[in-house]
Amino acid sequence: xxxxxxxxxxxxxxxxxNSEEKTAMIVTSPNGAKVGxxxxxxxxxxxxxxxxxxxIHARLGGQSRDxxxxxxxxxxxxxxxxxxxxxxxxxxxxNASLLRRIAEVPELLPGVKAEWSERYYLLKVEVDGxxxxxxxxxxxxxxxxxx
Numbered sequence: 001x002x003x004x005x006x007x008x009x010x011x012x013x014x015x016x017x018n019s020e021e022k023t024a025m026i027v028t029s030p031n032g033a034k035v036g037x038x039x040x041x042x043x044x045x046x047x048x049x050x051x052x053x054x055x056i057h058a059r060l061g062g063q064s065r066d067x068x069x070x071x072x073x074x075x076x077x078x079x080x081x082x083x084x085x086x087x088x089x090x091x092x093x094x095n096a097s098l099l100r101r102i103a104e105v106p107e108l109l110p111g112v113k114a115e116w117s118e119r120y121y122l123l124k125v126e127v128d129g130x131x132x133x134x135x136x137x138x139x140x141x142x143x144x145x146x147x
Contacts, residue, residue, distance in 0.1 A: 044144040049121045050092045050137025051144060058133055061120035070116040070123065075103040078140060082123065084116050091123070091136035094144050102132050 047054045073081045073088070078096045080103070082089055093099055102125050105112050114125045123134045 043146050044094055046094075046142060046145040048137065048142045049135055050140065051094050051135060051142070053122070053133060053135045057120065057135075058122075061117050061122045061133075064117055064120060066119050067115040067117050067124070070114040072103055072114055072125070075099045080123070080134075080136065082114065082116065086118075089116065089136075091121075091138065092140050093134055093136055094140070098132070098134070102134065105131070 044052050046052060047057070068084045068086065070082045070084045070089075073083055075081075075096075078092050078094065078099065079090055080093065080099050082091075105125055112125065112131075114123065116123050121136050123132075123136055125131045125134075
């Protein structure tokens with residue numbers, strides 16, 4: 001959606017400096033264990049695969065026992081490629097800058113763990129129980145929906 005009256009650069013700067021808007025959500029399982037951090041800062045309200053993660057979806061995925069170990073191979077634009085015991089996966093996410101940051105985590109932090117849930121189309125990249133939780137799609141067939 002195109003904003004017919006976008007804020008001036010000064011207004012946008014003031015809003016970001018004074019904003020207490022949440023940019024991420026810590027997802028926990030019913031027993032209180034941290035599952036991951038789901039980014040909220042994109043303004044996308046599409047909960048389809050590859051877009052934002054609804055808190056219920058994140059919770060159900062976190063409770064699932066079908067996670068398999070994954071290793072991130074490469075990030076190209078909005079696509080991330082990773083390998084699991086069942087093969088190599090190439091998936092899409094609407095937030096290319098977040099994908100680039102996630103690709104850097106294994107290089108920067110020893111002990112990083114990545115896991116994939118095909119059932120919930122979620123990739124989790126974490127260190128010491130805290131990390132990123134990403135919704136991934138096969139392609140970019142559905143556009144972002146903004147406020």
